Amino acid sequence: MAEKKKVCIVGSGNWGSAIAKIVGYNAARLDIFDSRVTMYVYEEIINGRKLTEIINEDHENIKYLPGHKIPSNVVAIPDLVESSKDADILIFVVPHQFIKNQCEALCGKIKPTAVGLSLIKGFDRAEGGGIDLISHIIQRYLNIEVNVLMGANLAGEVADEKFCETTIGCRSKEWGSILKNLIETDNFKVVVIDDVDTVEVCGALKNIVACGAGFADGLGYGDNTKSAIIRLGLMEMIKFAQTFYKSSQLGTFYESCGVADLITTCYGGRNRKVSEAFVKTGKCIEDLEKEILNGQKLQGPITAEEVNHMLKIKNMENEFPLFTAVYKICHGDLKPQLFIDEIRNHPEHIVKFSNL
Secondary structure, eight states, rough: OOOOEEEEOOOHHHHHHHHHHHHHHHHHHOTTTEEEEEEEOOOOOOTTEEEEHHHHHOOOOOOTTHHHOOOOEEEEEEEEEHHHHHOOOEEEEGGGGGGGHHHHHHHSSSOOOOEEEEOOOOOOTTSSSSSEEEEHHHHHHHOOOOEEEEOOHHHHHHHHHOOEEEEEEEEHHHHHHHHHHHOOOEEEEEESSSSSSHHHHHHHHHHHHHHHHHHHTTTTTOOHHHHHHHHHHHHHHHHHHHHHOTTOGGGGGGGGIIHHHHHHHHHHHHHHHHHHHHHOOOHHHHHHHHHHHHTTOHHHHHHHHHHHHHHHHOGGGOHHHHHHHHHHHTTTTGGGHHHHHTTTOOOOOOOOOOOO
């Protein structure tokens, strides 16, 4: 009989805690998984108690996902190496700016046969210009296969068990089946595809577009304007993927990780919400993060900066005016009131005829 696969969740924010509900449930009921799931938790003191103590005794992450019970077989551990050392499956769900330090801590400390699943949405700057996918960073540091999960998955709604879909990008059919079993429930449906890099690119870029949607909301524009922003943003996402990731498949944008996640984030995500407040209050992004996100980090502005770093080097900023405008606004180089002016003459606004 095959040895049961042990699972570790690296991260315990609202998305990590929501996934812990699903993974804990499936690990407890399916024979292929060890029922004990470890979860790395950055230790904090909440009302005089350690957060790990609260999760392990009360089975609730009262800071990041209050009101939702985490299965009792999910064990919170404050030491990253201790939580991860025996895992066959490592689920990474932390803000992308922290991943390098965590990989450095794990290097040589995990099973060489382990497989990763990244839920992290964002990029990192590559040496010499360009960007690095988070899954590539994890794979390079830890020398393990890394797959990705992205989709229209607002953490609160997933935790509420409201029906939704997600996309897993996986290069192996065998692991695709295993990961689908670990993640899927009746209300959280999984589609597995092999276009791994494009799945991840979608998850990062949609946060930039959501910032633009939030700016428009803050300025009082309506749904027509937001629809235009979503469409132009989608076209820039497709162009970006097809330009820099030559194996990109157009069909991936029709999956949950693509247009569905883009729509959801532009209407209900934290990047939209904070960007709207940014316009209405005049406060800086960092202050609004503290006020609105309860310690969670905003990914859109950071991703916009990383993407712009590469576009500027390649002299391609004008080819991605929406991405560029969002970066400039977040960086303080452009007033939000000028956002729509920046996309009025978008390259997509051209005469198009089919060849007859």
